[in-house]
Amino acid sequence: MCTEVHAGHGIQISNLPELNAVPHLTELNIGHTLISRAIFTGLTAAVREMKNAIDGYKW
Numbered sequence: 001m002c003t004e005v006h007a008g009h010g011i012q013i014s015n016l017p018e019l020n021a022v023p024h025l026t027e028l029n030i031g032h033t034l035i036s037r038a039i040f041t042g043l044t045a046a047v048r049e050m051k052n053a054i055d056g057y058k059w
Contacts, residue, residue: 008032013053020058028054 007019008029019025030050037046 013037013049016053016057028057 003024004026005022005024006027006029007022007025009032011019011028011030011033013033016028019028034043034046034050037049041049
């Protein structure tokens with residue numbers, strides 16, 4: 001039985017706190033979110049925002 005959960009589509013900085021409650025979450029696939037956000041803020045800012053949002057995340 002696999003006990004790993006990988007989250008992907010629909011991840012936004014605003015809903016990351018809700019994902020912290022998901023048991024067995026081992027991976028966040030954030031590529032689409034980063035590129036979508038980068039259209040408005042630039043890639044450097046988008047990566048910085050996401051990095052700050054996931055710092056302290058319980059893996």
